[in-house]
Amino acid sequence: xxxxxxxxxxxxxxxxxxxxxxxxxxxxxxxxxxxxxxxxxxxxxxxxxxxxxxxxxxxxxxxxxxxxxxxxxxxxxxxxxxxxxxxxxxxxxxxxxxxxxxxxxxxxxxxxxxx
Amino acid sequence: xxxxxxxxxxxxxxxxxxxxxxxxxxxxxxxxxxxxxxxxxxxxxxxxxxxxxxxxxxxxxxxxxxxxxxxxxxxxxxxxxxxxxxxxxxxxxxxxxxxxxxxxxxxxxxxxxxx
Numbered sequence: 001x002x003x004x005x006x007x008x009x010x011x012x013x014x015x016x017x018x019x020x021x022x023x024x025x026x027x028x029x030x031x032x033x034x035x036x037x038x039x040x041x042x043x044x045x046x047x048x049x050x051x052x053x054x055x056x057x058x059x060x061x062x063x064x065x066x067x068x069x070x071x072x073x074x075x076x077x078x079x080x081x082x083x084x085x086x087x088x089x090x091x092x093x094x095x096x097x098x099x100x101x102x103x104x105x106x107x108x109x110x111x112x113x114x115x
Numbered sequence: 116x117x118x119x120x121x122x123x124x125x126x127x128x129x130x131x132x133x134x135x136x137x138x139x140x141x142x143x144x145x146x147x148x149x150x151x152x153x154x155x156x157x158x159x160x161x162x163x164x165x166x167x168x169x170x171x172x173x174x175x176x177x178x179x180x181x182x183x184x185x186x187x188x189x190x191x192x193x194x195x196x197x198x199x200x201x202x203x204x205x206x207x208x209x210x211x212x213x214x215x216x217x218x219x220x221x222x223x224x225x226x227x228x229x230x
Contacts, residue, residue: 005156009165039185042119042205042220043159090159094216100215103149106159 003027004093004107012113013081021076021110023091025083030096031055031106033076034066037088049074050096078112121221128196129229134225136191137213138206148189149207150180150219159205165189176200198230208228 035043049068163174
């Protein structure tokens with residue numbers, strides 16, 4: 001186990017709804033990254049937060065947004081859900097340090113189904 | 116944009132067989148390289164990583180990988196697989212100095228080891 005926790009574990013929503021996913025980073029880590037893993041594919045980077053600021057973003061529309069809190073936990077918000085948003089959402093934390101030379105530790109994920 | 120290719124989507128081996136999983140990336144600059152494993156029902160775990168130095172890196176559970184810069188490759192190997200190695204394996208890359216520390220993952224290779 002990595003110490004990264006995510007909630008909820010599973011979620012079912014309908015098209016057009018909004019969802020909030022939560023992540024608690026490993027103790028001592030100040031950087032949180034979010035990934036989307038569609039069925040049968042590798043994870044795709046959504047964005048990263050470092051000390052409460054967005055620190056990089058992948059190719060996802062603005063309806064994907066996030067927050068990082070002073071305790072370095074994080075939320076991923078998705079508005080106007082679409083069927084293609086159905087996926088496993090992974091959170092990863094890292095200690096923050098030399099850019100690029102960090103190991104990211106993943107949580108178990110939240111499986112989102114959009115009907 | 117950088118990309119990562121894992122050419123073998125599914126591999127089936129018998130116990131004690133040797134394993135080599137291919138990984139190629141497209142980015143021409145200095146990169147950091149990772150192999151992650153996802154056992155059934157578990158979260159992504161780091162197997163090994165390469166930042167610099169000896170291009171042959173050893174990881175957990177007897178795995179190793181070789182970075183060949185001229186071939187843009189980072190293949191994963193294990194001399195003798197066990198049934199417990201049944202899992203999905205992901206190669207990932209990020210660019211050294213990348214402030215966003217974004218990991219780009221390959222599509223994964225699903226390994227089944229027959230007892």
